[in-house]
Amino acid sequence: MGLDLCVGFIGGGAMAEALVAGITQGTIDREHIFVSDHKAARCQELAERYGIHTSVGADAFVGHVDVLFLAVKPQAAAKAIDEVKDKVGKDTLILSIVAGLTLDSLEASFTSQPVVRIMPNTPLSVGAGMSAFACGTRAGAAEAKAVSEILSASGRAIEVSEPAMDAVTGLSGSGPAYVFLLIDALSDGGVAAGLKRDAATLLAAQTVYGAAKMVLETQKHPDVLRDQVTSPAGTTIAGVRVLENRGLRGALIDAVLAATEKSRELGKK
Structure with a gap:
């Protein structure tokens, strides 16, 4: 059964694509998926492959998505967050897959939104992913349930404490x-x-x-x-x-x- 959510991605790399491939398998309507990437060729590739909306820059969708994935490389995270943090809705669920980026740092940037740190892996793209997630202080049971449903639709998901996320990265992420x-x-x-x-x-x-x-x-x-x-x-x-x-x-x-x-x-x- 699909989820009635509008989902956006900042970054269109390998992990973002794995997530897109997973959630388009009956979880989220393709018409409700938006991806931004700094390369126009990559945007076109993802649009043609998955039938989703893509753009260079996130201004077209960042203000109205229900869920926003931060799927950029760690060295590009600060700039990407600065570009979107004042544009997202106050109730938008922020999901970060940026390795090493703590919940404290995320909540300092997104001051009203619920924040969840997640670590999926690439087998998500074939329905056999293993994902772990840790919830921030403003993410409650409803947000945890939504994250679990999004990730479990393409594999398995577990909730862990944030201190365990580095070990998750070393084991199932890598x-x-x-x-x-x-x-x-x-x-x-x-x-x-x-x-x-x-x-x-x-x-x-x-x-x-x-x-x-x-x-x-x-x-x-x-x-x-x-x-x-x-x-x-x-x-x-x-x-x-x-x-x-x-x-x-x-x-x-x-x-x-x-x-x-x-x-x-x-x-x-």
Whole structure:
């Protein structure tokens, strides 16, 4: 069921496009979606691909949208906020996906509007996103429900405290890149073992998808599910032994921690 909301985006990059692709899948009417980007070619591309309204600059829509996404890069956030903060409606729900930008900073700029900080990821564009959000002091249960419905329509969403947002960024926000790397490496392994590339990539990607689905649907601990496929002296334990020896587990933990720390650094600038 669709939501009767008018939604605007400041910024038309990859994450904004993922959100647009998600909410146009029956959540928000395309006629009620507006995107501004500083590149005219990008505006045209998004308009043609999704059938939405686009413009260079947000003056045409920023004053009448119900929900406004701030979807710019951290280094461009201050300028973008200055350009729109006095033009949005006092009840407009502000949703920021700017990495590291705190609720305090957002509420200092948007002095009457409810503000929510969100961290989605790009699989939102194929209906399999993972998003987390933290509400500001003026965002209550109604705003939290609206945000959850917008994000959950294209995946899953959870509400967290703001201090957890940097960890969310390091895990689920950046996580798709880690998984793409994993799939590519598994595919390379298949090719090295004699498979054709297209077959190897399909086998790798579907295996990752299926394993993730088992964790979500069975709600069993990953170690329990791993034991179910790991026979004594079998092929799987031989492979797991190599991964443990090469430090895969530690490398992934360190990747999440490094991305988390980078998010914290961005928030201090």
